Amino acid sequence: MAAIHAAAREAFAEQGYHATSVRDIARRAGVSMAALYYHYEGKQELLFAVLRESVEDYFVTCEHALAAAPDDPAAHLDALVGATVRYRVRRRAESTLNLIEVRNLEPRYRKLLDARVDTATRMWAGIIDDGVRAGVFATAWPDDARRAVIAMCNAIADWYRPEGAVTVDELVERYVGLARTIVACS
Amino acid sequence: MAAIHAAAREAFAEQGYHATSVRDIARRAGVSMAALYYHYEGKQELLFAVLRESVEDYFVTCEHALAAAPDDPAAHLDALVGATVRYRVRRRAESTLNLIEVRNLEPRYRKLLDARVDTATRMWAGIIDDGVRAGVFATAWPDDARRAVIAMCNAIADWYRPEGAVTVDELVERYVGLARTIVACS
Amino acid sequence: MAAIHAAAREAFAEQGYHATSVRDIARRAGVSMAALYYHYEGKQELLFAVLRESVEDYFVTCEHALAAAPDDPAAHLDALVGATVRYRVRRRAESTLNLIEVRNLEPRYRKLLDARVDTATRMWAGIIDDGVRAGVFATAWPDDARRAVIAMCNAIADWYRPEGAVTVDELVERYVGLARTIVACS
Amino acid sequence: MAAIHAAAREAFAEQGYHATSVRDIARRAGVSMAALYYHYEGKQELLFAVLRESVEDYFVTCEHALAAAPDDPAAHLDALVGATVRYRVRRRAESTLNLIEVRNLEPRYRKLLDARVDTATRMWAGIIDDGVRAGVFATAWPDDARRAVIAMCNAIADWYRPEGAVTVDELVERYVGLARTIVACS
DNA sequence: CATGAATGAGGCTTCATTCAT
DNA sequence: AATGAATGAAGCCTCATTCAT
Numbered sequence: 001m002a003a004i005h006a007a008a009r010e011a012f013a014e015q016g017y018h019a020t021s022v023r024d025i026a027r028r029a030g031v032s033m034a035a036l037y038y039h040y041e042g043k044q045e046l047l048f049a050v051l052r053e054s055v056e057d058y059f060v061t062c063e064h065a066l067a068a069a070p071d072d073p074a075a076h077l078d079a080l081v082g083a084t085v086r087y088r089v090r091r092r093a094e095s096t097l098n099l100i101e102v103r104n105l106e107p108r109y110r111k112l113l114d115a116r117v118d119t120a121t122r123m124w125a126g127i128i129d130d131g132v133r134a135g136v137f138a139t140a141w142p143d144d145a146r147r148a149v150i151a152m153c154n155a156i157a158d159w160y161r162p163e164g165a166v167t168v169d170e171l172v173e174r175y176v177g178l179a180r181t182i183v184a185c186s
Numbered sequence: 187m188a189a190i191h192a193a194a195r196e197a198f199a200e201q202g203y204h205a206t207s208v209r210d211i212a213r214r215a216g217v218s219m220a221a222l223y224y225h226y227e228g229k230q231e232l233l234f235a236v237l238r239e240s241v242e243d244y245f246v247t248c249e250h251a252l253a254a255a256p257d258d259p260a261a262h263l264d265a266l267v268g269a270t271v272r273y274r275v276r277r278r279a280e281s282t283l284n285l286i287e288v289r290n291l292e293p294r295y296r297k298l299l300d301a302r303v304d305t306a307t308r309m310w311a312g313i314i315d316d317g318v319r320a321g322v323f324a325t326a327w328p329d330d331a332r333r334a335v336i337a338m339c340n341a342i343a344d345w346y347r348p349e350g351a352v353t354v355d356e357l358v359e360r361y362v363g364l365a366r367t368i369v370a371c372s
Numbered sequence: 373m374a375a376i377h378a379a380a381r382e383a384f385a386e387q388g389y390h391a392t393s394v395r396d397i398a399r400r401a402g403v404s405m406a407a408l409y410y411h412y413e414g415k416q417e418l419l420f421a422v423l424r425e426s427v428e429d430y431f432v433t434c435e436h437a438l439a440a441a442p443d444d445p446a447a448h449l450d451a452l453v454g455a456t457v458r459y460r461v462r463r464r465a466e467s468t469l470n471l472i473e474v475r476n477l478e479p480r481y482r483k484l485l486d487a488r489v490d491t492a493t494r495m496w497a498g499i500i501d502d503g504v505r506a507g508v509f510a511t512a513w514p515d516d517a518r519r520a521v522i523a524m525c526n527a528i529a530d531w532y533r534p535e536g537a538v539t540v541d542e543l544v545e546r547y548v549g550l551a552r553t554i555v556a557c558s
Numbered sequence: 559m560a561a562i563h564a565a566a567r568e569a570f571a572e573q574g575y576h577a578t579s580v581r582d583i584a585r586r587a588g589v590s591m592a593a594l595y596y597h598y599e600g601k602q603e604l605l606f607a608v609l610r611e612s613v614e615d616y617f618v619t620c621e622h623a624l625a626a627a628p629d630d631p632a633a634h635l636d637a638l639v640g641a642t643v644r645y646r647v648r649r650r651a652e653s654t655l656n657l658i659e660v661r662n663l664e665p666r667y668r669k670l671l672d673a674r675v676d677t678a679t680r681m682w683a684g685i686i687d688d689g690v691r692a693g694v695f696a697t698a699w700p701d702d703a704r705r706a707v708i709a710m711c712n713a714i715a716d717w718y719r720p721e722g723a724v725t726v727d728e729l730v731e732r733y734v735g736l737a738r739t740i741v742a743c744s
Numbered sequence: 745c746a747t748g749a750a751t752g753a754g755g756c757t758t759c760a761t762t763c764a765t
Numbered sequence: 766a767a768t769g770a771a772t773g774a775a776g777c778c779t780c781a782t783t784c785a786t
Contacts, residue, residue, distance in 0.1 A: 018204030019290065022777060035750050037778065100286055104202070141360050147345065148338040148364055155337035174327050178334055181367055208760060220762085221767050229760065390576030391662070394756060407771050409757065472658055476577070513732050520736055523713035524706040531705065546699050550706055553739055580781060592783085593746050601781065 001039050003029040005053070008046040013093035017047055017104040047101060048109040054094040055116050061087050062123065073131030074185055080127060081179045082172045084153040088160070089168050095157040124150060128183060138184035149179045187225050189215040191239070194232040199279035203233055203290040233287060234295040240280040241302050247273050248309065259317030260371055263335075266313060267365045268358045270339040274346070275354050281343040310336060314369060324370035335365045373411050375401040377425070380418040385465035389419055389476040419473060420481040426466040427488050433459050434495065445503030446557055452499060453551045454544045456525040460532070461540050467529040496522060500555060510556035521551045559597050561587040563611070566604040571651035575605055575662040605659060606667040612652040613674050619645050620681065631689030632743055638685060639737045640730045642711040646718070647726050653715040682708060686741060696742035707737045 007028035011020040022043050026033045040046050065083035069075045088095050102113060124146050131137035139145040153175060160171070193214035197206040208229050212219045226232050251269035255261045274281050288299060314332050317323035325331040339361060346357070379400035383392040394415055398405045412418050437455035441447045460467050474485060496518050503509035511517040525547060532543070565586035569578040580601055584591045598604050623641035627633045646653050660671060682704050689695035697703040711733060718729070 016202075016204060016289070018202060021775080023775090032751055033777090034752075034779080038749060043777070104205070141364070144360050144364060147341055148334065148368075151337040151341035152334040155333055159333065174330050178327070178330060178368065181370065182334075182364065184367065207758075209758090218768055219760090220769080223761070224766065388574075388576060388661070390574060393754080395754090404772055405756090406758085406773075410770060415756070476574070513736070516732050516736060519713055519717065520706065520710040520740075523709040527705055527709035546702050550699070550702060550740065553742065554706075554736065556739065579779075581779090590747055591781090592748080595782075596745065 004031065004036055004039060004046070005049060009050045009054075009094055009097070012047060012050060012101060013097045017043075017101045022046075044106055044109060048105060048113070050094065051098055051101065051105070051113055052116075054091060054098050055113065057091065058084075058087050059116070059120070062120075073127055073134055073136050074180070076127045077131065077137075077179060077183065077185070078176045080124065081149065081153060081176050084150075085156060085172050085175050086168060088153060088156040089162065089171065092157045092160065092162075095154070099154060121146075131183060131185070136186055138186060139182070142183075145183045148182050152178060152182075190217065190222055190225060190232075191235060195236045195240075195280055195283070198233060198236060198287060199283045203229075203287045208232075230292055230295060234291060234299070236280070237284055237287065237291070237299055238302075240277060240284050241299065243277070244270075244273050245302070245306070248306075259313055259320055259322050260366070262313045263317065263323075263365055263369065263371070264362045266310065267335065267339060267362050270336075271342060271358050271361050272354060274339060274342040275348065275357065278343045278346065278348075281340070285340060307332075317369060317371070322372055324372060325368070328369070331369045334368050338364060338368075376403065376408055376411060376418070377421060381422045381426075381466055381469070384419060384422060384473060385469045389415075389473045394418075416478055416481060420477060420485070422466065423470055423473065423477070423485055424488075426463060426470050427485065429463065430456075430459050431488070431492070434492075445499055445506055445508050446552070448499045449503065449509075449551055449555065449557070450548045452496065453521065453525060453548050456522075457528060457544050457547045458540060460525060460528040461534065461543065464529045464532065464534075467526070471526060493518075503555060503557070508558055510558060511554070514555075517555045520554050524550060524554075562589060562594055562597060562604075563607060567608045567612075567652055567655070570605060570608060570659060571655045575601075575659045580604075602664055602667060606663060606671070608652070609656055609659065609663070609671055610674075612649060612656050613671065613678075615649070616642075616645050617674070617678070620678075631685055631692055631694050632738070634685045635689065635695075635737055635741065635743070636734045638682065639707065639711060639734050642708075643714060643730050643733050644726060646711060646714040647720065647729065650715045650718065650720075653712070657712060679704075689741060689743070694744055696744060697740070700741075703741045706740050710736060710740075 004025065007025045011024050011028055015024075022033060022036065025046065026036045029036065040049065062080060062083045065079040066076060069079035102110065102117075105113060125143075128137060128139075128142050128146050132139065132142050137145075156171070156175075160166075190211065193211045194206075197210050197214055201210075208219060208222065211232065212222045215222070226235070248266060248269045251265040252262060255265035288296065291299060310332050311329075314323060314325075314328050318325065318328050323331075342357070342361075346352075376397065379397045380392075383396050383400055387396075394405060394408065397418065398408045401408065412421065434452060434455045437451040438448060441451035474482065474489075477485060497515075500509060500511075500514050500518050504511065504514050509517075528543070528547075532538075562583065565583045569582050569586055573582075580591060580594065583604065584594045587594070598607070620638060620641045623637040624634060627637035660668065663671060683701075686695060686697075686700050686704050690697065690700050695703075714729070714733075718724075
């Protein structure tokens with residue numbers, strides 16, 4: 001069952017949802033197609049399982065980071081950017097998956113995932129609004145700043161290669177710096 | 187022929203490459219499948235045609251904007267951000283298409299498109315490096331700043347709705363502002 | 373296309389709807405499965421086409437018989453019984469098909485066929501009620517008499533063998549006699 | 559075990575043999591599939607068990623009715639029609655099942671059931687022939703009369719609804735009347 | 745007695761593509 | 766320049782059945 005999940009994650013990440021056949025996944029997992037259908041209702045449920053696990057992992061990462069940070073907006077922003085950057089690096093493949101394949105979820109599953117995404121949006125927005133209210137962030141457009149920070153972090157999965165020259169810690173430092181710049185942190 | 191191109195663009199944008207059948211496209215265009223195959227070699231060529239047209243349109247937009255701008259890094263950055271934002275708004279659907287569906291291009295087509303994308307990257311990088319060299323942009327990480335600006339502009343297609351409250355001009359103003367902040371423009 | 377229709381009719385009649393695979397039908401018709409799907413939307417539409425054609429044939433037969441008969445209840449009853457008996461003999465296989473496989477039609481098709489069946493019911497009921505009103509038929513239970521006559525005629529398809537001793541004309545004579553007995557025709 | 563039998567009966571009656579999956583039956587019975595296979599050899603044996611039980615029940619009903627009736631052809635006919643009508647009403651669903659699903663029995667089971675059906679046929683034929691020989695039934699076509707009576711009774715399962723206006727006793731009275739009419743009982 | 749897990753065959757349907765006309 | 770018809774491969778999924786535990 002874990003093998004099936006992993007196989008689905010890899011196949012979807014490499015080829016995309018529609019380009020992946022259930023046979024592909026079964027073959028990768030080393031099980032028969034019927035065995036796969038014993039554990040999962042169908043291709044849709046597989047996609048959902050993969051996306052959800054990935055999202056939940058992101059949330060756990062964020063919560064840990066926030067819990068460990070001092071209780072002020074700048075520190076919270078740093079924590080969230082750090083967690084996001086690390087997550088994008090650690091789970092590069094699924095990371096892109098999530099952003100791209102949500103649209104292939106049937107409404108019944110989509111709703112469940114969208115709710116989680118909203119939660120994430122509110123998490124970011126909460127922190128930035130707090131900072132603005134406290135006079136720590138001086139940005140004139142908090143919403144666009146938020147979207148810029150998130151987009152910037154998400155994009156890491158597109159170009160970062162772990163075998164490259166930049167270490168993750170160095171990367172975190174840079175993106176924390178850029179994020180503070182974007183919100184105009186004093 | 188133009189109808190086929192348009193039909194393909196819409197179908198790919200709405201459903202994605204693999205979820206779109208050639209039948210879909212023919213039906214949308216109001217032609218028979220055999221007629222479609224008379225004009226295009228197959229599904230791959232359709233995708234390529236759609237993606238290329240979209241990219242070339244972007245380039246033309248950028249070149250016009252750069253040509254009309256004063257010859258200094260900050261003005262060039264403003265021009266490029268403005269052109270990109272306007273493009274993402276004007277062609278919201280294909281915009282996402284481009285970013286997502288490149289991966290479904292067979293190597294023979296992919297190479298052609300990747301070359302254009304590299305050109306775009308060099309265009310952005312050239313401007314930012316000029317600014318840094320000239321001491322106008324103070325960012326410590328020009329590459330990451332560039333990626334952040336591009337990612338931020340690309341993301342517009344995900345959330346912007348023309349029927350919303352923000353006008354395009356207002357949007358351009360904000361993103362020009364954010365871009366200057368990101369590169370630490372003096 | 374006619375070959376496909378015929379193949380479907382035979383396969384459904386021999387094996388029943390659910391026991392017949394689309395492959396069966398294609399093989400019988402001598403075409404590929406994809407060719408079959410070019411002409412018919414699916415297995416359901418095939419079943420519907422077969423059932424409808426059979427029902428319409430029955431109606432045509434009945435209308436001809438009624439049109440050729442003198443305009444009085446007894447003659448009408450004779451005509452309808454004769455037409456029905458001949459139909460059950462002539463199209464023995466589909467005949468049973470109709471009665472059994474209607475239940476496998478999806479609602480969208482089912483409604484269409486049920487409407488025709490209602491028409492048939494009204495045709496029989498009209499004649500018998502006329503006879504009762506005119507005092508020609510003395511049965512105390514016109515509805516049950518009608519059902520008995522129809523059931524009796526339908527059952528012919530279960531046991532009649534064309535190679536047997538009884539000719540169709542003889543069969544018609546007997547069932548006309550039995551029908552008159554059932555409605556207590558004076 | 560009784561639960562499995564009942565579940566199979568209901569499923570087969572509602573959906574037909576081929577449209578019913580063994581999973582369906584197990585689910586309805588509230589047991590695992592493996593448990594089902596412990597008690598029954600397979601789907602075929604389930605169908606056979608259901609059909610046989612239903613037929614045997616019919617025979618018992620008939621024998622009781624005949625045993626309780628005076629020993630003359632007309633009374634025997636009345637008894638048999640009464641028993642059959644009551645049976646069709648009491649076990650409406652399985653009743654249709656029997657008539658339709660016999661054809662899905664594999665030869666080994668089919669023979670066993672056909673033998674019972676022949677017994678039933680001889681039972682009816684015996685009574686009617688007795689009546690004809692005794693001069694009580696004046697029908698010119700005893701075989702067709704027999705088939706008509708049986709078909710008429712069988713058809714009850716198609717239209718009778720227990721919540722309707724007609725009581726079973728009233729129904730029996732009518733069909734006894736119609737049966738006597740059909741055989742031309744003096 | 746009963747179970748969870750697995751299997752291989754087969755179910756219906758759609759695909760991108762071709763070809764004679 | 767366009768068509769209706771056809772094709773073989775592949776799509777997702779469910780089937781009746783078995784077996785180790």
